[in-house]
Amino acid sequence: MTRPAFGARLAAEFAAGRHLCAGIDPHGPLLAGWGVADDADGAERMGRDVVAAAAGVAACVKPQIAFFERFGAAGFAALERVLADAREAGLLVVADVKRGDIGSSFAAYADTWLAPGSPLEADAMTVVAYQGFGTLAGALERVQRDGKGLFVLAATSNPEAAEVQQARRADGRTVAAAMVEDAAAWNAAHASGPVGGVGVVLGATLDLSAFGIDVAVRPDGPALPVLAPGFGHQGARIEDAGRVFGGIGHALLANESRSILNGGPAGLSDRIRERAAAVRFALSGEPA
Numbered sequence: 651m652t653r654p655a656f657g658a659r660l661a662a663e664f665a666a667g668r669h670l671c672a673g674i675d676p677h678g679p680l681l682a683g684w685g686v687a688d689d690a691d692g693a694e695r696m697g698r699d700v701v702a703a704a705a706g707v708a709a710c711v712k713p714q715i716a717f718f719e720r721f722g723a724a725g726f727a728a729l730e731r732v733l734a735d736a737r738e739a740g741l742l743v744v745a746d747v748k749r750g751d752i753g754s755s756f757a758a759y760a761d762t763w764l765a766p767g768s769p770l771e772a773d774a775m776t777v778v779a780y781q782g783f784g785t786l787a788g789a790l791e792r793v794q795r796d797g798k799g800l801f802v803l804a805a806t807s808n809p810e811a812a813e814v815q816q817a818r819r820a821d822g823r824t825v826a827a828a829m830v831e832d833a834a835a836w837n838a839a840h841a842s843g844p845v846g847g848v849g850v851v852l853g854a855t856l857d858l859s860a861f862g863i864d865v866a867v868r869p870d871g872p873a874l875p876v877l878a879p880g881f882g883h884q885g886a887r888i889e890d891a892g893r894v895f896g897g898i899g900h901a902l903l904a905n906e907s908r909s910i911l912n913g914g915p916a917g918l919s920d921r922i923r924e925r926a927a928a929v930r931f932a933l934s935g936e937p938a
């Protein structure tokens with residue numbers, strides 16, 4: 651491994667006061683506002699503009715793969731160029747791919763998104779562990795061996811999530827709380843630095859206590875990275891990030907996508923700077 655591990659790189663971002671994750675979600679209507687076609691070239695333009703504006707300001711970018719995948723091979727080629735730009739800019743990339751499968755197939759997804767030298771290599775990926783936390787083994791190996799990162803869906807921001815994620819397992823834990831505890835336990839057993847390589851996704855729109863997650867309780871061991879979408883367009887206010895995430899908020903990546911992208915390339919840098927300063931202030935009380 652030539653680069654510091656994902657957890658160490660995240661720790662450096664947090665130490666520099668960077669907690670914003672700028673989403674790259676090339677929705678058709680947003681591309682119209684960009685003055686480009688709803689095609690792979692348009693998605694690439696938006697992605698590369700976001701990378702340029704986010705470098706040194708946001709902690710990471712999060713391309714949502716579905717918006718590239720819909721253009722087939724051309725979409726993947728476009729995404730490869732966006733990823734290359736981000737690497738060059740030194741920006742962390744969370745590939746929002748939400749992959750999950752039986753372990754043997756899941757390992758191939760981990761190879762795609764996390765293997766060093768893969769055309770689609772990112773620093774971290776979003777994963778789904780509803781087939782059992784153990785199915786993530788192939789990716790957990792990449793976290794340990796290659797210094798990559800994972801974000802396991804735990805309590806997602808969409809209103810339909812409650813029926814599954816608030817359900818109680820045979821061991822009495824909610825599905826969401828078990829994802830958080832399993833991720834924290836993995837970090838406690840394997841991580842060497844102050845921030846673990848395995849994080850969770852917790853929607854910013856939620857009352858996390860309804861999912862059995864007590865944000866006042868800091869998990870033992872290395873900090874648990876939390877990727878929090880739901881700010882901006884979905885209604886959560888980034889200014890409330892400290893209150894919503896409490897004791898687990900110190901390793902927070904606050905994501906906004908449409909609220910940053912809406913408005914096109916004009917003013918993009920200002921919007922990213924403004925959101926980055928807002929989340930920094932919300933979490934630390936320190937102005938940018």
Ligand SMILES: O=C(O)c1cc(=O)[nH]c(=O)n1[C@@H]1O[C@H](COP(=O)(O)O)[C@@H](O)[C@H]1O
Pocket residue numbers: 673675714746776805806807808851852853879880881882883884905906907908909
């Ligand atoms: O894993 C995610 O990123 C994710 C999890 C979740 O619970 N909710 C959620 O909105 N997301 C993603 O976060 C982004 C939110 O976009 P905006 O609502 O436009 O800010 C989208 O790319 C979603 O796919």
